[in-house]
Amino acid sequence: MAIARRAFRRFSAYRGATFAGVVTNTMFGFVYAAVFVAAHAVAGDIGGFDAVDTATYVFGAQAFLAMTGAHGDREIAERIRTGEIASDLYRPVDFQLWWLSHDMGKAAYQAIFRGIPPFVVGAIVLDLRIPTSPGTWLAFLLAAGLGVVLAFGVRFPANLAAFWMLDARGVVALTALAQVFLAGHIVPLYFMPDGLERVVRLLPFAGITALPVETLLGAHRGLDLAGVYALQLGWIVVLLAAGRSLLTAAQHKLVVHGG
Amino acid sequence: MAGVVETRDLTKTFTVRAKAGRVRRERREVVAVAGIDLRISSGEMVGYIGPNGAGKSTTIKMMTGVLTPSAGTVRVLGLDPITSRVELVRRIGVVFGQRTQLWWDLPLRDSFDLLRAVYRIDPQRYHANLAAFVDLLDLGPMLDTPVRQLSLGQRMRGELTAALLHDPALVFLDEPTIGLDVVSKHAVRRFLAEMNRDHGTTVVLTTHDLADIEQLCERMVIIDHGRIVHDGPLEEFRIRHGTQRTVVVDLEVEGPPLQVPNTTVVRVDGARQWLSFDRTVTTAAAVVAAVVALRPIRDVAIEEPAVEELVRELYERGGGA
Amino acid sequence: MVGERIRAGLADYRTLAAAKLRSDWQYRAGFVAMFASTVLVTAMDFAGIAVVFTKTPELGGWTFRDVAFLYGVAGVSFGLADFLVGSVEQISPRVRTGVFDMLLIRPVNALVNLTASEFTFRRVGKVAQALVVLVVATAVADIEWTLGRILMLPLTIVSGTVIACATWVITASIAFFTVETQEIANTFTYGGDLATSYPLHIFESWLRVLVTYIVPLVFVSYLPALYILDLETPLALPSWLRFASPLAAVAMVVVARAVWRAGLRHYRSTGS
Ligand SMILES: Nc1ncnc2c1ncn2[C@@H]1O[C@H](COP(=O)(O)OP(=O)(O)OP(=O)(O)O)[C@@H](O)[C@H]1O
Ligand SMILES: [Mg+2]
Numbered sequence: 001m002a003i004a005r006r007a008f009r010r011f012s013a014y015r016g017a018t019f020a021g022v023v024t025n026t027m028f029g030f031v032y033a034a035v036f037v038a039a040h041a042v043a044g045d046i047g048g049f050d051a052v053d054t055a056t057y058v059f060g061a062q063a064f065l066a067m068t069g070a071h072g073d074r075e076i077a078e079r080i081r082t083g084e085i086a087s088d089l090y091r092p093v094d095f096q097l098w099w100l101s102h103d104m105g106k107a108a109y110q111a112i113f114r115g116i117p118p119f120v121v122g123a124i125v126l127d128l129r130i131p132t133s134p135g136t137w138l139a140f141l142l143a144a145g146l147g148v149v150l151a152f153g154v155r156f157p158a159n160l161a162a163f164w165m166l167d168a169r170g171v172v173a174l175t176a177l178a179q180v181f182l183a184g185h186i187v188p189l190y191f192m193p194d195g196l197e198r199v200v201r202l203l204p205f206a207g208i209t210a211l212p213v214e215t216l217l218g219a220h221r222g223l224d225l226a227g228v229y230a231l232q233l234g235w236i237v238v239l240l241a242a243g244r245s246l247l248t249a250a251q252h253k254l255v256v257h258g259g
Numbered sequence: 260m261a262g263v264v265e266t267r268d269l270t271k272t273f274t275v276r277a278k279a280g281r282v283r284r285e286r287r288e289v290v291a292v293a294g295i296d297l298r299i300s301s302g303e304m305v306g307y308i309g310p311n312g313a314g315k316s317t318t319i320k321m322m323t324g325v326l327t328p329s330a331g332t333v334r335v336l337g338l339d340p341i342t343s344r345v346e347l348v349r350r351i352g353v354v355f356g357q358r359t360q361l362w363w364d365l366p367l368r369d370s371f372d373l374l375r376a377v378y379r380i381d382p383q384r385y386h387a388n389l390a391a392f393v394d395l396l397d398l399g400p401m402l403d404t405p406v407r408q409l410s411l412g413q414r415m416r417g418e419l420t421a422a423l424l425h426d427p428a429l430v431f432l433d434e435p436t437i438g439l440d441v442v443s444k445h446a447v448r449r450f451l452a453e454m455n456r457d458h459g460t461t462v463v464l465t466t467h468d469l470a471d472i473e474q475l476c477e478r479m480v481i482i483d484h485g486r487i488v489h490d491g492p493l494e495e496f497r498i499r500h501g502t503q504r505t506v507v508v509d510l511e512v513e514g515p516p517l518q519v520p521n522t523t524v525v526r527v528d529g530a531r532q533w534l535s536f537d538r539t540v541t542t543a544a545a546v547v548a549a550v551v552a553l554r555p556i557r558d559v560a561i562e563e564p565a566v567e568e569l570v571r572e573l574y575e576r577g578g579g580a
Numbered sequence: 581m582v583g584e585r586i587r588a589g590l591a592d593y594r595t596l597a598a599a600k601l602r603s604d605w606q607y608r609a610g611f612v613a614m615f616a617s618t619v620l621v622t623a624m625d626f627a628g629i630a631v632v633f634t635k636t637p638e639l640g641g642w643t644f645r646d647v648a649f650l651y652g653v654a655g656v657s658f659g660l661a662d663f664l665v666g667s668v669e670q671i672s673p674r675v676r677t678g679v680f681d682m683l684l685i686r687p688v689n690a691l692v693n694l695t696a697s698e699f700t701f702r703r704v705g706k707v708a709q710a711l712v713v714l715v716v717a718t719a720v721a722d723i724e725w726t727l728g729r730i731l732m733l734p735l736t737i738v739s740g741t742v743i744a745c746a747t748w749v750i751t752a753s754i755a756f757f758t759v760e761t762q763e764i765a766n767t768f769t770y771g772g773d774l775a776t777s778y779p780l781h782i783f784e785s786w787l788r789v790l791v792t793y794i795v796p797l798v799f800v801s802y803l804p805a806l807y808i809l810d811l812e813t814p815l816a817l818p819s820w821l822r823f824a825s826p827l828a829a830v831a832m833v834v835v836a837r838a839v840w841r842a843g844l845r846h847y848r849s850t851g852s
Contacts, residue, residue, distance in 0.1 A: 020764045027771045030787055031778070038782040039636040046635050125784070170613015177620050186628040193634045273848060312851075320849055325684045327845045341845070349687035360682050364603035376595045377688055405606075 003098060004105030018113050021066060026118040029062040033126060036191070047190030047197075053217050056129045057188050059122035060213035063115035064144075067107045068151035068208050070185060072176030076159035077168040089251065096244055100152055107148045129217060136218050139225055143212035146232040151208045153239030154179060160243065163250040184210030204235035261337060263429050263461050264299040264322060268331035270485075271317050291317040293485030294331065301428070304455050304462040306472035306493075309482040310574045315465040316355075318482070319431050322463075323353050336429060349378060352422035356434035359414065360421055361406045367417050368402040371424060378425040385424065392420045395450055412443030419450060429461040430454075436468055448474050469567045483574065493566065500569045506534045506546045509558040519549045530557075585689075592688045596696035604701065611702070618705035622659075626651060626713055629777070640782040646809055648717035651777040653733075654801040655710025657740030658773035663707055665691075665745045667698030668752040669765060675755045678850030690844060691749065721809065729808050732823075736808070739825035740800035746832035747772060747795055749840055756843030772797045781814050788815070799828035 033055040040051035049057070065071070076099060079085045089095055122128055131137060158175040162168035180186060182205035189197050189210045200206055211228045214220055220228050271292040276284045292314040299305055309315050320326040322335050324344035333340060338347045354360070361370040375385045393399050396416040401409055409417065415435065422430055432451075436444045452475060454460040466472065472479055472493065479496055481489040489496055506522070509531050516524040517532060521541040526533040536546055543561050550556060604611055629651060633644040642650070671694060674680040683693045723729065751765035775783070775791055780802040783791075791797040799821075806813055807822040 016759075020766070023764055024767045024771065027767045028774065030784065031771065031775050034783045034787070035632065035639065035778055038639045039632050042638055043636040165609065167607055167610030167613070169610050170617060173614060173617040174620070177617055177624065181624050181627070186624060187631045191631050191635055193631070316851075320681065323685055325681050326847070326849055344684065345687045345689065348685050353685040355681065355685075358679065358682055360685070362599055362603060364606050365599065369599070369602070373595060373599050377592055377686060 003093075003101040004108065006102075006105065021114050022117045025062040025065060025114065026121050029059045029118055029122050030125070032062075033058040033122070036188070039191075047188075048219070049188070049190055049217070052127055052129045053219075054188060055122070055126050056217060057184075057213055059119045059126075059128060060216055061183075061185050061188075061209055062122075063111070063119045064147070064183075064209040064213065065185060066110040066114035068148060068179070068183070069103070069107075069155055070151075070176060070180050070183065070209075072172045073103075073155055074159065074169065074172050076156070077162035077172055080159070080162035081166075081168070086254075089254070096156065096240070096247060099156065100149070103152045103155075104148065107151075111144075131216060131218055133218075136216070139220070140212060140216040143215045143220075143228060143232065146229065146236065147208045147212045150204055150232055150236055150239070151179070153236050153243065154204060154208070156243040157239070157246050160246045160250055163253060179205050179208065182206065183208040184213070202231070204239060207232040207235055262298040263301050264297060264333075264335050264463070266295050266297045266318075266322075266331065266333045269295040269297070269318065269321060269328055269333050270330040271314070271321060271326060272329045290485055292321070295482070295485070295487055297480065297487070297490070299461065299463065301461055302455070302459045303478055304451070304476045305464070306476035306479045307463055307465045307482070308467075308469070308472065308479065308570070309465075309488075313482045314485040315482065316433050317485075319353075319433050319463070319465065323351065323431055324348060349425070350428055352425070352427035352430035354418050354422045354430070354432045354435050356415070356418075356432070356437040359406070359418065361414065361417055363407050364405055366403045366405055367398070367409065370406065370417065370421060374421055374424055380425050384426070388424050388426065389420075392423070392450075395453065396420060396446060412439050412446075415439060415443065416446060416450075419447060423454060423460070426458065427460065430463070432462065432464045434465055434467065436466055436471055444468070444471070451475060469565075469570060473566055481570070481573065488573065497563075497566060497569065500573065501564050501566075502538045503535055503564060504538050504543060505562040505564075506536070506543055506550070507560045507562060508532055508534070508547075508550055508556050511555040511557055514554065517550060517553060519546060519553070522546055533562075589689050589692045593692050593696045596688070596693065597699035600697060600699040601701050615702040615705060618702045619709060622655070622706045622709040625774070625777070626655075626709070640779040641814075642779045642811065645717060645721040646805075646811065647778065648713055649721050649809060650779065650801050650805050652710055652714025652717045653736060653740065653805060654773060654776040656707060656714055656737055657800050658744045658769075658776070659703070659706035659710045660737075660741040661744030661748055662769075662773075663700075663703040664741075665695045665748050666703055666769070667700050668695050668748050669769075670694070670698040671752045672755040672759065675847065676759050676850075680847065681849055684847075691840060723808060724810060732804055732808055736801075736804040736825055739804075739829040742829040743796065743800050743825070743832050744769075744772070746829075746836035747797070749836040750832075753836075753839045753843040756846045768795055772800075776801045796828045796832065799825040 036054045036058060037051045040046060040054060044050075046054070076085075079088065088098070091098060119128075123130060131140070154175060155172075158172050159168065161171040165171065182200055182203055184206070189200055189206060192200060201210075207228070211220065211232065215225065215228060269292060270290070273289045273291055275287050275289055277287055295314075295318060307315055307318070317326065321328050321333055322340060324340035324347055327341050335347055336350055340347050361367065362373065365373075371389060374380070375382070380388075393402070396419065398416060398420065401413050401417070406414060406417065419435065422432075430451075435451075436447055439447065448471060451462055451464070455462055455475075462475070464471065464476065477492055479489065479491070479493050480487060481496075489500075491499075505525070508517075511530070513530045516527055517534065519534060522534040522536040524532055525535045534546060534550070536543075547559055550559075626648075629647060630644070632639065633647070637643065639647055668691070671680070674683070674694070680694075683690055683697065686693055718733075748765075748769055751768050754765060772791065772795060775787070776797050780788055780791070780798055788798075803817070803822045804825050805811070
């Protein structure tokens with residue numbers, strides 16, 4: 001918790017960049033929203049969602065971009081590259097948990113300052129569907145929180161690649177790319193052809209952005225919602241375990257090669 | 260003949276926004292260069308010195324087309340550095356000791372070759388110059404090393420070469436000896452002296468190491484708070500500001516401080532005493548004669564204050580005003 | 581005189597960009613991976629358009645072929661601009677740290693020096709991808725080729741590239757005046773690329789005003805495409821505007837030049 005709070009404070013130093021990011025997210029939100037709304041104008045409801053749902057989805061997804069580090073967060077890889085990681089490894093707290101808390105703090109900051117403002121602007125200018133039932137909000141918040149953890153689960157192993165490669169930028173960039181598309185930042189998953197959509201919905205990326213935002217739209221309730229959480233939790237367990245075993249292998253390598 | 264550098268009332272003010280309180284910002288004017296009149300003739304070697312923040316780098320940046328003056332005029336080789344920047348920098352060389360102008364990831368040789376292309380140096384002259392510089396600065400062993408792997412001293416030799424390959428008539432060097440060891444400093448100084456002697460290159464140099472000035476420059480310009488406080492030959496500076504001398508005597512036996520007219524004993528260490536006097540009031544000979552008349556002595560030495568000492572006093576007085 | 585300066589500028593660009601490419605090539609693995617990710621990013625953008633068209637036969641009255649053509653034109657122009665001068669965005673850290681000084685002490689146009697010194701080869705990936713889309717879209721779109729339309733296509737690409745380049749330079753010049761909001765530039769450059777890939781009339785009116793009058797990106801693709809594809813627009817735009825892209829390009833160059841020069845004069849370096 002203390003780690004998360006510190007991360008929160010550290011990131012609040014970049015005010016100018018935050019403002020610029022908000023402007024960019026907002027603009028992209030309007031462009032994407034207009035495109036999908038134009039599609040709805042011809043096709044009517046798509047996958048059970050109408051134009052207002054989709055516009056809401058777009059701004060929701062934009063809000064998730066920074067929060068889930070979809071632009072390729074390389075912080076850990078950079079520390080590995082510069083060797084600063086050594087001091088992190090000697091800290092008396094668990095390395096993976098430490099970074100998870102750090103990322104949660106960062107995400108909280110991004111959610112408040114990068115996520116909410118574009119959404120609010122979108123809601124003022126356009127007609128968005130904001131849920132009124134507290135149950136929907138609760139369901140959404142839980143799904144969003146799990147989405148952030150899941151994003152960390154994906155990012156952590158990608159960053160650890162830096163232990164084995166001189167330049168892990170490519171690995172991180174490719175992972176982020178997959179995330180942007182498969183988590184539903186370019187198009188909502190329900191716009192995808194059915195076969196593709198069915199597969200994508202089973203991948204971890206879907207649980208990062210698409211499922212939480214759809215939950216906000218009230219699309220997942222009851223058993224369906226339980227399925228969403230189950231998918232998120234299942235992938236979290238798998239990815240954190242994968243990250244942990246990679247970390248163990250990396251530490252082993254460090255010991256063998258003497259740092 | 261017109262000077263290679265001519266400035267009149269050259270001024271640069273920066274507006275800085277400082278935090279005042281939590282959100283409020285305050286605008287403040289910093290006068291970095293406060294009206295400088297300077298004329299440098301072809302072939303001169305000028306030491307441009309002053310305390311930290313005096314405005315040396317700012318002046319040089321205005322002379323090289325990096326910064327636009329706030330007021331006043333500056334002409335270098337007869338050109339306006341801002342409107343004719345490209346034309347001017349083709350004919351001058353610049354070294355900022357704190358920055359590199361070389362290509363970090365490429366071998367040193369590649370940097371030179373790129374500069375040949377950019378400055379459109381005639382290939383024949385380029386090869387002749389490069390061969391001469393490699394020889395003078397002992398660059399041979401590092402030509403094929405990526406610049407990022409060079410030591411500071413090695414890199415600075417590369418920077419000098421880079422700044423002089425195109426036979427500039429005038430070079431500006433902002434702290435070219437910063438961080439160098441005695442050997443590298445010597446190499447840099449010798450190189451500049453030779454360029455000046457053999458090619459008539461005009462050199463303007465800032466430094467915090469006064470030995471650079473003593474060994475290279477006949478002329479020393481001192482600025483403080485953006486104003487010139489001294490401009491003239493080094494010797495003149497010494498004469499004008501260095502009127503204090505010290506006679507150091509080793510007495511046969513220890514004793515109380517000597518009572519010699521027009522002198523003050525500034526220090527006593529066993530049988531050795533330091534007597535300070537003003538050269539315009541009395542002479543060393545008179546002081547020594549007076550001491551000998553008082554007590555038997557074993558040895559005597561006369562100390563002149565180092566330029567460094569004089570400059571420090573000048574800086575501390577706050578601009579000699 | 582001017583021709584001489586342009587020739588010198590191009591020669592310097594080639595020299596300096598080649599040096600940067602050689603430097604980057606020292607880190608081969610990263611180079612290849614970043615190149616791959618650039619190609620994929622741009623492919624993904626187009627995949628997004630293709631996905632939307634699996635659910636609707638048309639967008640604002642334009643078919644997939646029409647939009648693909650529009651995407652190709654916008655993508656090639658923005659891609660070329662990004663490839664040639666996109667690295668001008670590296671100005672921000674250079675100005676903040678004062679390293680920009682080192683560009684000014686060379687007998688090279690400062691803009692040429694900056695863009696070439698930061699030349700990023702992988703950006704060619706975007707050009708290549710958009711070019712493939714454009715070629716295929718041009719082949720399959722039912723365009724009634726007249727001499728005017730044949731001439732219009734290259735003219736559009738050139739004008740569009742120039743407009744996009746100018747946009748990059750203008751937004752980058754912000755860095756001379758304030759160090760804090762440089763990232764806003766991306767809204768106009770990458771955001772402009774995205775917006776010009778779709779038919780303008782599907783956007784909200786304020787967004788249309790922005791890309792028509794504030795930053796004239798509508799000249800990059802939409803207006804000339806109306807002519808080449810022979811489509812109607814529901815917007816009340818004078819029809820001669822369809823041919824005005826070269827004029828817009830000239831105007832943008834004039835503005836970019838003025839802003840860049842003002843920026844250079846405003847440049848203040850750093851104290852140490
Ligand atoms: N870009 C800038 N913005 C604001 N103030 C500046 C800037 N550059 C210089 N200054 C201020 O102008 C004054 C002169 O600075 P300058 O760098 O010219 O000094 P200097 O004589 O080269 O000092 P040093 O010996 O420390 O290098 C200083 O007060 C400095 O803080
Ligand atoms: Mg300085």
